[in-house]
Amino acid sequence: xxxxxxxxxxxxxxxxxxxxxxxxxxxxxxxxxxxxxxxxxxxxxxxxxxxxxxxxxxxxxxxxxxxxxxxxxxxxxxxxxxxxxxxxxxxxxxxxxxxxxxxxxxxxxxxxxxxxxxxxxxxxxxxxxxxxxxxxx
Amino acid sequence: xxxxxxxxxxxxxxxxxxxxxxxxxxxxxxxxxxxxxxxxxxxxxxxxxxxxxxxxxxxxxxxxxxxxxxxxxxxxxxxxxxxxxxxxxxxxxxxxxxxxxxxxxxxxxxxxxxxxxxxxxxxxxxxxxxxxxxxxx
DNA sequence: CTGCATCCCGTAGCCACTACAGGATCAAGC
DNA sequence: GCTTGATCCTGTAGTGGCTACGGGATGCAG
Numbered sequence: 001x002x003x004x005x006x007x008x009x010x011x012x013x014x015x016x017x018x019x020x021x022x023x024x025x026x027x028x029x030x031x032x033x034x035x036x037x038x039x040x041x042x043x044x045x046x047x048x049x050x051x052x053x054x055x056x057x058x059x060x061x062x063x064x065x066x067x068x069x070x071x072x073x074x075x076x077x078x079x080x081x082x083x084x085x086x087x088x089x090x091x092x093x094x095x096x097x098x099x100x101x102x103x104x105x106x107x108x109x110x111x112x113x114x115x116x117x118x119x120x121x122x123x124x125x126x127x128x129x130x131x132x133x134x135x136x137x
Numbered sequence: 138x139x140x141x142x143x144x145x146x147x148x149x150x151x152x153x154x155x156x157x158x159x160x161x162x163x164x165x166x167x168x169x170x171x172x173x174x175x176x177x178x179x180x181x182x183x184x185x186x187x188x189x190x191x192x193x194x195x196x197x198x199x200x201x202x203x204x205x206x207x208x209x210x211x212x213x214x215x216x217x218x219x220x221x222x223x224x225x226x227x228x229x230x231x232x233x234x235x236x237x238x239x240x241x242x243x244x245x246x247x248x249x250x251x252x253x254x255x256x257x258x259x260x261x262x263x264x265x266x267x268x269x270x271x272x273x274x
Numbered sequence: 275c276t277g278c279a280t281c282c283c284g285t286a287g288c289c290a291c292t293a294c295a296g297g298a299t300c301a302a303g304c
Numbered sequence: 305g306c307t308t309g310a311t312c313c314t315g316t317a318g319t320g321g322c323t324a325c326g327g328g329a330t331g332c333a334g
Contacts, residue, residue: 009331011280022323025283030321041330043281052271059270064245067321077267084264088256091266095249102242108201109239112232119225127221129228130214133196134189146300148311158312159292167290178299180312204290 008046017054024054032057032071065094145183154191161191169194169208202231 014021027033033053037045056077060070069090076087111132118128151158164170170190174182193214197207206227213224248269255265 009281020323021281023321026322039330041281043330056270061321063249063270064242073267073270077270084256084266087264087266088253091249091256092253095246095253098242098246098249102239102246105201105235105239105242109232109235112200112228112235116225116229116232119221119228127219127224129221129224130210130219133193133200133210133214135196146311147313157292160290162314163291176299178312179314180299198290 008051010044010046013046013051013054016051017058019054019058027054027057030067032067032074063094064098065090069094145188147181147183150183150188150191153188154195156191156195164191164194167204169204169211200231201235202227206231 008016010021010024013019014024024033028035033050036047036050039045053074056074057070060073065073072090073087075081076083076090115128115132145153147158147161150156151161161170165172170187173184173187176182190211193211194207197210202210209227210224212218213220213227252265252269
């Protein structure tokens with residue numbers, strides 16, 4: 001499938017952006033991607049703007065932004081509407097969520113590694129991991 | 138509801154272990170909790186062993202273990218079956234997952250905080266957050 | 275004009291819950 | 305014994321962000 005000048009099939013779009021083909025259709029279904037033109041037979045025909053939009057979404061997802069955040073960011077990224085303050089609010093709210101999760105995971109890592117270390121250390125009678133899970137925390 | 142000597146309602150079990158009541162039923166449905174005895178009217182009647190088991194599960198969930206891991210841990214924690222090596226394998230596999238996620242989140246935190254900092258800094262022409270999302274990474 | 279890759283749509287599954295709806299049961303007060 | 309209100313019951317559907325099917329249509333090279 002070649003799809004004329006500046007026209008991409010969904011497969012080409014997916015390959016170019018390294019986004020799963022079914023994910024692209026999912027984004028369209030939830031209204032994150034605008035419905036593209038269609039061929040006579042009903043196949044989707046994408047244009048470069050779609051590629052850029054998918055790339056934007058992919059980058060935002062890679063940074064952990066949720067779909068609703070991305071929806072808002074896409075609106076704010078529209079030409080003539082670049083409100084940096086609102087963008088920064090979304091980003092810094094997300095950043096503090098990331099920091100919360102980070103703190104949580106750091107705590108888990110400390111507890112788990114300490115307990116597993118006890119296991120691989122000197123031959124103890126009972127299992128340190130099970131002991132910890134049994135005991136009140 | 139008082140539920141005789143050593144008998145708990147699901148509500149009491151949930152309150153005692155700080156696990157959501159509906160989550161307790163969910164654990165029973167997926168076979169993580171054994172079905173308790175019932176009153177004449179069909180209400181669940183729990184015993185102290187159930188409280189200990191829910192507490193174990195809660196501790197393991199708080200450490201981020203998945204349900205299937207917990208299922209295995211509960212089997213290994215059964216009396217006469219304490220195989221510390223298998224427990225340690227599960228725990229250290231989980232620990233390395235935690236470390237992977239930690240590395241990922243740390244990366245996100247660095248990128249996001251750097252970008253948001255650029256935002257609150259000197260008055261720049263465009264939005265650093267949107268610029269990053271638009272640019273190839 | 276045949277064959278095969280790619281595409282279409284719709285639905286169901288993943289994880290670990292959580293939130294209902296619509297009804298039954300329990301225990302206490304009168 | 306009866307009412308009241310808290311608690312309990314079952315079953316189903318929703319969350320987020322995809323992913324994986326099944327059963328068919330289309331596109332294009334040979």
